[in-house]
Amino acid sequence: MDLHYSAEDDAFxxxxxxxxxxNIPRERxxxxxxxxxxxxxxxxxxxxxxxxxxxxxxxxxGGLGLSAIQQVIWYEECARAGAPHYINTTYVALMHAGPTIxxxxxxxxxxxxxxxxxxxxxxxxxGFSEPNAGSDLASLKTAGVIDGDELVVNGSKTxxxxxxxxxxxxxxxxxxxxxxxxxxxxxxxxxMRAPGIxxxxxRTMLGDAHVNTTFYDDVRIPLANVVGEPGGGWKTAMSxxxxxxxxxxxxxxxxxxxxxxxxxALAGRTRLADGRLAIxxxxxxxxxxxxxxxxxxxxxxxxxxxxxxxxxxxxGPKGSIMKLMVxxxxxxxxxxxxxxxxWEFMEYNDDRNDHPLTYDYLWSWVYTIAGGTSEIQRxxxxxxxxxxxxxx
Amino acid sequence: MxxxxxxxxxxxxxxxxxxxxxxFPLARLHGARADHDRLGEFAALGWxxxxxxxxxxxxxxxxxxxxxxxxxxxxxxxxxxxLAQVLAIAAAGDERELCAALIAGETPxxxxxxxxxxxxxxxxxxxxxxxxxxxxxAGATLFAVRGGDCTEVPCLDRSVRMxxxxxxxxxxxxxxxxxxxxxxxxxAVSAMLVGTAECxxxxxxxxxxxxxxxxxxxxxxxxxxxxxxxxxxxxxxxRCQLYYAATALQEQQADARLHVDAARLLADRAAKANxxxxxxLHGGIGVTEEFDAHLLLKRANLLWRLFGASQHRMRTLLGLxxxxxxxxxxxxx
Numbered sequence: 001m002d003l004h005y006s007a008e009d010d011a012f013x014x015x016x017x018x019x020x021x022x023n024i025p026r027e028r029x030x031x032x033x034x035x036x037x038x039x040x041x042x043x044x045x046x047x048x049x050x051x052x053x054x055x056x057x058x059x060x061x062g063g064l065g066l067s068a069i070q071q072v073i074w075y076e077e078c079a080r081a082g083a084p085h086y087i088n089t090t091y092v093a094l095m096h097a098g099p100t101i102x103x104x105x106x107x108x109x110x111x112x113x114x115x116x117x118x119x120x121x122x123x124x125x126x127g128f129s130e131p132n133a134g135s136d137l138a139s140l141k142t143a144g145v146i147d148g149d150e151l152v153v154n155g156s157k158t159x160x161x162x163x164x165x166x167x168x169x170x171x172x173x174x175x176x177x178x179x180x181x182x183x184x185x186x187x188x189x190x191x192m193r194a195p196g197i198x199x200x201x202x203r204t205m206l207g208d209a210h211v212n213t214t215f216y217d218d219v220r221i222p223l224a225n226v227v228g229e230p231g232g233g234w235k236t237a238m239s240x241x242x243x244x245x246x247x248x249x250x251x252x253x254x255x256x257x258x259x260x261x262x263x264x265a266l267a268g269r270t271r272l273a274d275g276r277l278a279i280x281x282x283x284x285x286x287x288x289x290x291x292x293x294x295x296x297x298x299x300x301x302x303x304x305x306x307x308x309x310x311x312x313x314x315x316g317p318k319g320s321i322m323k324l325m326v327x328x329x330x331x332x333x334x335x336x337x338x339x340x341x342x343w344e345f346m347e348y349n350d351d352r353n354d355h356p357l358t359y360d361y362l363w364s365w366v367y368t369i370a371g372g373t374s375e376i377q378r379x380x381x382x383x384x385x386x387x388x389x390x391x392x
Numbered sequence: 393m394x395x396x397x398x399x400x401x402x403x404x405x406x407x408x409x410x411x412x413x414x415x416f417p418l419a420r421l422h423g424a425r426a427d428h429d430r431l432g433e434f435a436a437l438g439w440x441x442x443x444x445x446x447x448x449x450x451x452x453x454x455x456x457x458x459x460x461x462x463x464x465x466x467x468x469x470x471x472x473x474x475l476a477q478v479l480a481i482a483a484a485g486d487e488r489e490l491c492a493a494l495i496a497g498e499t500p501x502x503x504x505x506x507x508x509x510x511x512x513x514x515x516x517x518x519x520x521x522x523x524x525x526x527x528x529x530a531g532a533t534l535f536a537v538r539g540g541d542c543t544e545v546p547c548l549d550r551s552v553r554m555x556x557x558x559x560x561x562x563x564x565x566x567x568x569x570x571x572x573x574x575x576x577x578x579x580a581v582s583a584m585l586v587g588t589a590e591c592x593x594x595x596x597x598x599x600x601x602x603x604x605x606x607x608x609x610x611x612x613x614x615x616x617x618x619x620x621x622x623x624x625x626x627x628x629x630x631r632c633q634l635y636y637a638a639t640a641l642q643e644q645q646a647d648a649r650l651h652v653d654a655a656r657l658l659a660d661r662a663a664k665a666n667x668x669x670x671x672x673l674h675g676g677i678g679v680t681e682e683f684d685a686h687l688l689l690k691r692a693n694l695l696w697r698l699f700g701a702s703q704h705r706m707r708t709l710l711g712l713x714x715x716x717x718x719x720x721x722x723x724x725x
Contacts, residue, residue: 001397001636001638001639002393002639003636003639003640003641003643004393004643005393020568032609050606058417115721177580197642237515264710264711279710279712285710286702286706289657289705291708293653293657294629295707296633296636296650296654297630297633297654298629300632300635300636301628301634307394308396310394311401318628321624321625321628324625325625325628355396375618378618378621379614379621379623379647385622385624386617387601388616388620389600389608389609389612391612391613391614
């Protein structure tokens with residue numbers, strides 16, 4: 001084992017650090033709404049124009065084709081520089097839809113969509129979960145019926161993050177009547193401006209409406225928009241979920257490290273009700289130290305994971321351990337910070353920019369639920385890593 | 393950058409695992425004084441001198457290989473005397489004769505775990521012959537033991553012997569200043585702790601596959617599956633951090649101390665929580681003397697008390713301790 005970076009990697013780090021120093025936006029990202037989406041498009045456009053778009057995309061599709069280690073370096077430098085967070089309204093396009101089209105799309109789909117995604121011209125949302133198919137995704141019912149060279153779609157999807165800003169949606173529907181579970185599903189590209197689509201915001205306990213329910217009323221989608229095989233949608237969908245649980249959260253994993261250091265600094269200057277500095281409270285200090293150790297471990301797990309990938313291994317269920325560990329550590333951190341900051345925490349006005357610490361606290365439940373709840377991650381670990389008898 | 397064992401590191405771990413599985417099955421620990429006087433078996437295969445310089449009769453390997461060996465030793469709740477011996481060899485440094493005697497396993501070493509003029513001393517290991525080693529952040533000291541002055545006391549972990557005595561029972565033989573040995577000891581004991589945690593997990597998972605209640609294996613119930621997944625998560629975090637820490641220490645990285653302290657904290661947590669869950673998930677059989685689960689719990693209690701000082705670790709992790717900045721390059725290496 002060794003911790004050395006190659007000369008090439010060191011040079012890449014210097015280049016990334018220099019560019020970020022000179023190019024990150026001076027203005028704050030607006031908290032929500034169209035202004036936030038426009039901020040994300042502009043930042044993606046800037047990355048694209050300067051040759052930083054599509055870090056993990058192969059070069060033949062306009063990406064940088066960076067090694068996993070250089071992706072880690074990029075995200076470390078972004079966190080260090082305070083660059084706009086990459087999990088924003090461009091995330092689904094760059095980290096889900098793009099890689100899925102690269103893996104399973106037709107030449108026409110690639111030619112049309114990939115350049116637009118890289119340049120920040122089109123935003124995407126995900127259409128997988130339904131009101132009655134969340135953790136149990138395979139029970140989804142939204143149906144598409146073939147009519148000529150089109151699919152006619154009826155049903156509803158939910159937890160459509162940023163659906164109100166999206167140009168396209170990765171939509172998973174049942175196209176074989178009477179099919180069950182993972183069979184008979186199809187993954188299609190849905191134009192969010194097609195007639196028959198209604199996007200209804202869901203207000204969350206965070207005070208925002210970043211998620212939606214999407215209704216489909218005789219929405220007509222060309223068959224040419226099917227990605228992968230008709231009826232083979234589960235396979236197509238898994239190519240993105242496996243990706244998300246593999247390396248899709250590297251940036252988040254590393255950003256946690258900066259967050260815990262900021263919390264330690266906060267504890268070093270914040271006085272508790274009894275006048276002592278928070279860091280001098282042995283309970284707070286002990287919990288902070290353990291959270292710091294966990295964030296270091298998450299960084300080490302990231303390096304171990306990319307080492308395994310480089311040696312030809314598949315992170316597989318280890319990705320679920322990562323998701324469980326990252327989200328539970330982030331939760332512990334934001335809850336401890338809530339105890340440190342006192343009454344200021346209560347002045348929340350639904351604006352994440354004004355009250356980031358309260359927002360992080362409220363977000364912590366979204367984090368342990370979205371993208372597969374902690375309970376589902378434990379099931380995956382029990383099934384696939386520990387090979388325990390099936391519970392269902 | 394590589395944070396999984398390479399081919400030669402894997403081979404060392406596999407060789408250790410094969411030897412330990414054959415010679416040190418957990419069942420041995422039900423016998424009285426199970427691991428006493430078994431140092432020679434480790435000496436014969438060269439394990440005691442694993443990381444001692446070749447010029448002193450060792451194999452000249454580094455912190456990483458040492459960590460992998462202690463991980464495997466932890467998985468079988470192996471003799472704690474081996475840990476004391478390896479650290480004493482490192483403390484002996486260039487004292488060739490002493491080094492050779494220690495590598496040969498002829499002179500056993502105990503671990504001093506308490507020492508003050510008023511309260512006296514406590515050590516883990518034999519008292520009748522040989523040495524006792526004390527390792528603190530300030531330095532490591534090897535003492536000759538005047539065994540006649542000491543009293544054997546019971547130990548919750550029946551596989552080890554424990555003695556108390558007056559401070560005068562120890563006579564200083566050599567002292568190495570600095571925290572080099574302290575951090576090596578932390579890596580080694582962390583490795584044993586994570587190995588213990590993994591052994592506990594494997595025991596629970598194996599049982600959950602075969603034990604049936606209400607007509608199903610208990611491993612099919614989420615009340616059992618989810619704690620098992622948490623055991624796996626604790627091991628994965630602690631193990632990866634341990635790999636990182638050992639490699640950082642080997643390479644004398646500037647932040648090596650921070651990483652070792654983090655590894656130790658996570659190793660303590662994994663061993664405590666997993667040996668606890670192992671007993672609980674077994675149900676009634678888990679608290680019986682004839683079953684193995686309590687052996688791991690008792691071993692974890694011994695290990696997490698070794699080279700304690702959680703305040704010191706907490707301060708390093710929170711950046712409150714200037715000593716944490718920069719492992720002095722070649723300070724006393």
